[in-house]
Amino acid sequence: MTAPPRPPAIHCAGLVKRYGDVTAVAGLDLTVPAGECFGLLGPNGAGKTTTIEILEGLTPGDAGVVQVLGHSWSGGSADRLLRERLGIQLQETKLPEKLSVEETIRLFASFYPRAQPLESVLALVELGEKRGAWYGKLSGGQKQRLAVACALVNRPELLFLDEPTTGLDPQSRRQLWDVIARFRADGNTVLLTTHYMEEAERLCDRVAIMDHGKVIALGTPRELIASLGAEHVVEFSLTAGAGEDGLEADLRGLPGVRAVRSADGTIALTASALHVTLPALTGLLERRGHALASLTTHHASLDDVFVAMTGRRIRDE
Amino acid sequence: MSDRPLIQLTLAWIRGFYREPEAIFWVFGFPIVLAFALGIAFKNRGPGELHVGVLRGRWDSSAVLVVDASPALSASILDTAVALNQLRTGRIALLVIPGNPIVYRYDSTRTESRLARLEVDDALQRAGGRADAAMTRDDRVTEPGSRYIDFLIPGLLGMNLMGSGLWGVGFSVVQARTKGLLKRFLATPMRKSEYLFSYMLSRLLFLVIEVGALVGFGWWVFHVGVHGTIAALAVCTVVGAFSFAGIGLLVASRAKTVEAVSGLMNLVMLPMWILSGVFFSYARFPEAMQPFVRALPLTALNDALRGVMVDGASLTGIATPLAVVVGWGATSFLVAVKIFRWR
Numbered sequence: 001m002t003a004p005p006r007p008p009a010i011h012c013a014g015l016v017k018r019y020g021d022v023t024a025v026a027g028l029d030l031t032v033p034a035g036e037c038f039g040l041l042g043p044n045g046a047g048k049t050t051t052i053e054i055l056e057g058l059t060p061g062d063a064g065v066v067q068v069l070g071h072s073w074s075g076g077s078a079d080r081l082l083r084e085r086l087g088i089q090l091q092e093t094k095l096p097e098k099l100s101v102e103e104t105i106r107l108f109a110s111f112y113p114r115a116q117p118l119e120s121v122l123a124l125v126e127l128g129e130k131r132g133a134w135y136g137k138l139s140g141g142q143k144q145r146l147a148v149a150c151a152l153v154n155r156p157e158l159l160f161l162d163e164p165t166t167g168l169d170p171q172s173r174r175q176l177w178d179v180i181a182r183f184r185a186d187g188n189t190v191l192l193t194t195h196y197m198e199e200a201e202r203l204c205d206r207v208a209i210m211d212h213g214k215v216i217a218l219g220t221p222r223e224l225i226a227s228l229g230a231e232h233v234v235e236f237s238l239t240a241g242a243g244e245d246g247l248e249a250d251l252r253g254l255p256g257v258r259a260v261r262s263a264d265g266t267i268a269l270t271a272s273a274l275h276v277t278l279p280a281l282t283g284l285l286e287r288r289g290h291a292l293a294s295l296t297t298h299h300a301s302l303d304d305v306f307v308a309m310t311g312r313r314i315r316d317e
Numbered sequence: 318m319s320d321r322p323l324i325q326l327t328l329a330w331i332r333g334f335y336r337e338p339e340a341i342f343w344v345f346g347f348p349i350v351l352a353f354a355l356g357i358a359f360k361n362r363g364p365g366e367l368h369v370g371v372l373r374g375r376w377d378s379s380a381v382l383v384v385d386a387s388p389a390l391s392a393s394i395l396d397t398a399v400a401l402n403q404l405r406t407g408r409i410a411l412l413v414i415p416g417n418p419i420v421y422r423y424d425s426t427r428t429e430s431r432l433a434r435l436e437v438d439d440a441l442q443r444a445g446g447r448a449d450a451a452m453t454r455d456d457r458v459t460e461p462g463s464r465y466i467d468f469l470i471p472g473l474l475g476m477n478l479m480g481s482g483l484w485g486v487g488f489s490v491v492q493a494r495t496k497g498l499l500k501r502f503l504a505t506p507m508r509k510s511e512y513l514f515s516y517m518l519s520r521l522l523f524l525v526i527e528v529g530a531l532v533g534f535g536w537w538v539f540h541v542g543v544h545g546t547i548a549a550l551a552v553c554t555v556v557g558a559f560s561f562a563g564i565g566l567l568v569a570s571r572a573k574t575v576e577a578v579s580g581l582m583n584l585v586m587l588p589m590w591i592l593s594g595v596f597f598s599y600a601r602f603p604e605a606m607q608p609f610v611r612a613l614p615l616t617a618l619n620d621a622l623r624g625v626m627v628d629g630a631s632l633t634g635i636a637t638p639l640a641v642v643v644g645w646g647a648t649s650f651l652v653a654v655k656i657f658r659w660r
């Protein structure tokens with residue numbers, strides 16, 4: 001292996017964290033090269049937040065190696081130097097209600113020896129017009145952008161974002177994506193957790209899908225979706241009626257179908273060409289005497305990758 | 318504006334506090350309202366006029382005339398049933414039954430009643446022709462410094478320093494903990510000691526306003542002076558504020574919810590409201606309790622404040638109580654730093 005020009009932004013191997021009987025992180029290996037935007041995906045309870053907090057040096061791991069920007073968390077004074085190079089947004093931080101945007105940014109800037117000027121932070125997160133408004137009076141999207149602003153005051157080399165857009169409306173989400181894109185433009189590294197597949201596909205160079213404290217899939221979003229072998233998903237459900245014996249085998253035999261899964265009364269087909277598969281499907285159901293209760297199709301997403309691997313959905317909505 | 322973390326943190330707590338209108342009332346308004354109400358209620362409070370009943374019957378009108386003539390007494394003629402009822406409910410301190418002998422009916426455990434008996438007897442005996450054996454002259458004292466309000470203002474000042482120190486620091490710390498703000502700070506290179514010390518510092522600014530408001534009010538409305546130096550008063554209040562901020566940190570060092578810390582703070586404050594001589598002298602408690610009562614931080618602070626304000630003591634004169642206050646504050650702060658829960 002040739003020496004990389006920069007050490008990886010994040011490297012961890014064999015990371016384990018237990019809370020009593022519960023193993024939150026069960027032997028995690030991860031390397032994120034500098035300059036990459038890396039996404040940790042998975043359902044609630046998969047261990048994403050525990051992992052990111054260990055990497056941030058907020059929670060000690062029970063076993064394994066963790067290196068951030070080439071340094072390990074020591075618990076000593078060297079940690080402060082490392083913290084000066086990191087930007088951190090936590091999942092559930094509420095900033096002081098009655099401090100204005102400007103006052104909050106100044107407060108966080110005061111902790112760092114090389115903080116950016118207030119104006120450039122405000123411009124980066126587009127909160128210039130709200131500079132005098134109290135945190136408590138901001139919208140959800142503005143609050144989240146202020147939280148990210150506090151993570152960016154020190155011009156970090158590595159930015160941790162833990163579910164940065166959860167609960168935001170689509171427009172606020174896109175505004176935050178723009179902030180992240182601007183930050184990345186300078187060659188910085190981002191590690192984010194999310195359970196929005198669209199967010200991961202849009203922002204991340206690579207993603208790791210986590211389940212039960214382990215990485216179950218790793219690659220670019222495109223690679224992972226391609227691993228399904230087809231790019232369309234057809235989901236349908238049937239009205240109660242004719243028996244379903246042998247239906248799955250029949251479905252597998254349809255032209256263009258790569259996989260069949262059924263859960264909770266919904267059957268999902270992964271298909272390569274809809275114009276071939278759909279007429280064949282309706283013909284088959286008619287012959288067997290089934291009636292459709294619903295039918296939808298969508299492009300295969302990372303969510304489908306997760307379903308294909310675990311049989312469960314990442315987000316139960 | 319300086320960009321030092323200690324200053325920015327201190328500013329943040331100060332802003333958070335004065336932007337909370339309820340907090341402003343409880344810290345600044347409430348002690349003044351209390352001082353005003355108590356000052357009025359106990360103004361020139363002596364025995365006042367004692368109400369005395371005279372039983373309807375022979376010689377009743379002449380007895381009323383004699384008793385009413387005394388400036389300390391007011392008398393009225395009452396029927397038996399009414400008289401007994403008023404005596405029982407305390408509306409009259411004493412019932413006079415004219416005759417020979419004159420009968421005084423009263424409850425001898427009531428100070429007011431015993432006083433009324435002396436006054437009434439004196440008036441009736443003089444009217445009957447008794448002469449004083451020796452010449453006497455009354456010299457009444459209403460000097461500032463000896464009134465109840467002079468005692469009360471330093472006590473309220475101490476109570477206020479305790480309340481705002483505990484609430485101002487404790488509440489804010491626990492809120493920061495429950496909201497995840499402490500954890501967020503932990504993710505920055507902020508020094509923990511600066512965070513904790515910024516709370517103590519934020520108390521300083523409020524202190525000037527708090528003390529100024531209460532002392533100024535006492536002086537303006539009730540002419541309660543400061544007999545010692547302003548410098549000594551300043552030292553006392555700064556030491557008191559720092560000390561209770563330290564105790565506030567300790568109380569809030571582990572609590573995970575606002576409810577828990579509220580309970581803890583009341584647990585700390587309630588005994589001192591009663592025992593530490595805010596509203597009445599702690600000398601009223603039994604001798605056996607005195608060492609314990611004196612060791613309480615608010616007792617010591619009140620002693621120091623009264624020493625300066627009422628007795629005009631110098632700093633050396635109040636060194637012992639001040640040392641007790643400093644001891645509490647320093648110990649609390651050090652323990653708080655050790656056991657503080659950051660997340």
